[in-house]
Amino acid sequence: MxxxxxxxxxxxxxxxxxxxxxxxxxxxxxxxxxxxxxEFRNSTRGIADDHGDEEPAKIEEVTGR
Structure with a gap:
């Protein structure tokens, strides 16, 4: 920065x-x-954690596993 x-x-x-x-x-x-x-770091970490939980579901939909 x-x-x-x-x-x-x-x-x-x-x-x-x-x-x-x-x-x-x-x-x-x-x-x-x-x-x-x-506070900024905590909020961005929370957003990244929420986003990280969604990615395996998207991968499963694409691959069909």
Whole structure:
């Protein structure tokens, strides 16, 4: 996702965030970002699991087994 951002780019982004939000808000923002990312992963994992359950039935229909 962030393959093109190097270490210097990441440092610049963090410095700008520190200036804009201040040191008191950064832990809260990081925690909110982590929670959002965790929820996204859990929901996509749930969708992938649901989709994985349907595929064997489709294969059986096609092959007749």
């Amino acid at each position: 962030f393959n093109n951002i190097g270490v210097s780019g990441l440092i610049i982004i963090l410095a700008i965030a520190l200036i804009v939000f201040g040191p008191a808000k950064l832990p809260q923002l990081g925690r909110a970002f982590g929670d959002t990312l965790r």
